[in-house]
Amino acid sequence: MSCEDFEDDVVDLARDEELGNTERAEALAHVEACLRCAARLDDERAVTSGLRAFAARTAGAEAPARVEAALLRALRDPESADEGGGAKRTTSPSRAVELLLLAAAAAILAAIMVIPPRDGSFPEPAAPTAVSPTTNAGGDAAAGAGENSDFVSLSYGEDLRELDSMQVVSIELPRTALAALGWPAADNAQTGPVQAEVIVGHDGVARAIRFVD
Amino acid sequence: MECRGRGGSSERRMTETVTPSDHDLLLGLRDGDETAFTALYRRWQGPLYRYALRVSGSPALAEDVTQEVFMALLRRNEGYDPQRGELSSYLHGIARNLARRRIERERGHLPLSDEAGTDDPLADLVRRERSDLVWEGLLGLPLHYREVVVLCDLQGLSYEEAASALGCAVGTVRSRLHRGREQLGARLRSARPMPATAPMPRMTR
Numbered sequence: 001m002s003c004e005d006f007e008d009d010v011v012d013l014a015r016d017e018e019l020g021n022t023e024r025a026e027a028l029a030h031v032e033a034c035l036r037c038a039a040r041l042d043d044e045r046a047v048t049s050g051l052r053a054f055a056a057r058t059a060g061a062e063a064p065a066r067v068e069a070a071l072l073r074a075l076r077d078p079e080s081a082d083e084g085g086g087a088k089r090t091t092s093p094s095r096a097v098e099l100l101l102l103a104a105a106a107a108i109l110a111a112i113m114v115i116p117p118r119d120g121s122f123p124e125p126a127a128p129t130a131v132s133p134t135t136n137a138g139g140d141a142a143a144g145a146g147e148n149s150d151f152v153s154l155s156y157g158e159d160l161r162e163l164d165s166m167q168v169v170s171i172e173l174p175r176t177a178l179a180a181l182g183w184p185a186a187d188n189a190q191t192g193p194v195q196a197e198v199i200v201g202h203d204g205v206a207r208a209i210r211f212v213d
Numbered sequence: 214m215e216c217r218g219r220g221g222s223s224e225r226r227m228t229e230t231v232t233p234s235d236h237d238l239l240l241g242l243r244d245g246d247e248t249a250f251t252a253l254y255r256r257w258q259g260p261l262y263r264y265a266l267r268v269s270g271s272p273a274l275a276e277d278v279t280q281e282v283f284m285a286l287l288r289r290n291e292g293y294d295p296q297r298g299e300l301s302s303y304l305h306g307i308a309r310n311l312a313r314r315r316i317e318r319e320r321g322h323l324p325l326s327d328e329a330g331t332d333d334p335l336a337d338l339v340r341r342e343r344s345d346l347v348w349e350g351l352l353g354l355p356l357h358y359r360e361v362v363v364l365c366d367l368q369g370l371s372y373e374e375a376a377s378a379l380g381c382a383v384g385t386v387r388s389r390l391h392r393g394r395e396q397l398g399a400r401l402r403s404a405r406p407m408p409a410t411a412p413m414p415r416m417t418r
Contacts, residue, residue, distance in 0.1 A: 011391050015365075018372060047398045048366070054347040055367045061272075063262040063279040068254055071283050075250055078287070 001030040006037045014044030151199060151208040166207065169198045235300040239293065242286070254283055257304055260368060264305060265312045268363045270352050278311045302377035305370065309360060309378055316356060350400040358393030365390050 009027045012019040019027070031038045172193040199208040233241075235256070241249025261282050265275035285292075285307050293303045351359055364375040365386070372390075376383045 011387075011394055043398050043402070044394065047394050047401065050347045050401060051362070051366045051397075054345060054351075057345075058263060058267060058367075061263050061266055061275075062259045063276055067258065067276060067280045067283075068251070070280060071254060071287070072247065072251070074284060075245070075247060075287060
C-alpha cells in the first residue's frame, strides 16, 4: 500500500468502520513501515476520540416535553396546525418576518413597486417600540385591513430612521400569513389577499409593515 | 460514545428491538393513530434533536427543527418511500434541510437566547459544552463539512445513510468527512493537544 492509498483509508481506519478486513490489514501493515502515516493515523484517532467523547456527553439531550404536547395538539386539530396556531411554541419576530416574506414571495399576483424617497426621506414609520407585532393595537390595525394603518416595526430595538437606505415594497399576501405576525387571521367575512407595504433595509431584511386597502 | 458498528446507525440500532416497526407506525399514523404517532415521536425525537443541537449549537433551533420535522411527517406522511432508504435517513434529511436553512439565515451566529438567564440545567450544560474545543471546532467548520461529521461521527449514520439524508453520492460523503475531520483536527491541534477522553458529566434533562 502506498502513502496515497493509505490516505484514502486513514479516516475509515481511525473510525474503525466502513473498512474491509483486507484493506484494514494492509493499512495497518503500512503504518508499521511508515512513520509519517503512523503519525497521520494518530491524529485521526485523536479526532475520533474527541468526537466520541463529545457525542457521549451530549447523548442524553432530548427535545422538551412541550414539543410532543404541541405535536399532539396538531395531530388532533390539523386545521389549527395549518394556521400556525397549533404547534409552534412562540413565533419570534424574525421568524414571523420570514414567514411573511415567504408568503409574499409565493403570491403569484404580487405586485412589486419600489417607491422612491420623497425629498430624500421615506415614509416615516412608527417608533420601533411604539407598536409591537403581537400587540392588540397591531391586531386591530391588521384586522381592519380596510383602512391604511401605521407602519409597525418588525425589529426590536432598532431606530428605523438610522438606516442608511431602505425601500418600500408593495405586496399581497394570504390572509392566513397574518397569523405568522401574531395578528388575527382576519374577519371571517373577508376573503382574498391582504395588501401591505413593507419597509426593507439595504440588507434585504424587512423592518416594518403596514396594511393598506 | 454511543455504540457503533459498521453499516448501521447506532441511534437506529438501539431502536431495532422495539416493536412495532417504523413502517407499521407510519401506516398507523396515516390512519390518524395517535398512539402510533407518539411511539414514532418518542423513538426519533432524541436523535433528531441531537442532530440539530450538535450541528447548530442552539437548543432553541434544535427544538424548532425537531417540531418541524414531525409536523412535516404529519402533513406528508406519504412522502417517505421505504424503497429509497431507512426512515432514519429520511428524517435526518428533513432535519438537515430545516437546520441548514436556519443556520444560513442566521449566518451561524445562533445565540442561546432562550437559555440566557434561566435555571435550565440543559441550557447550563449547553453553554459549558459550547466552550468545549471539539464543539467549538465543529461549529467553526464550513456547514457542508460539519453536517457530514455530525451525521457520520456523532449520529452514527453509515456513509450510505448519510448520503441518502443529504441527497448526494457516497463518495461525496467520504470526501467531505475526510476534509471536515482534517480541518477539525487542525483546529484542535492548534488550540491545544487533543483532550483526554476522561468521563465527563452526561447531558441529561
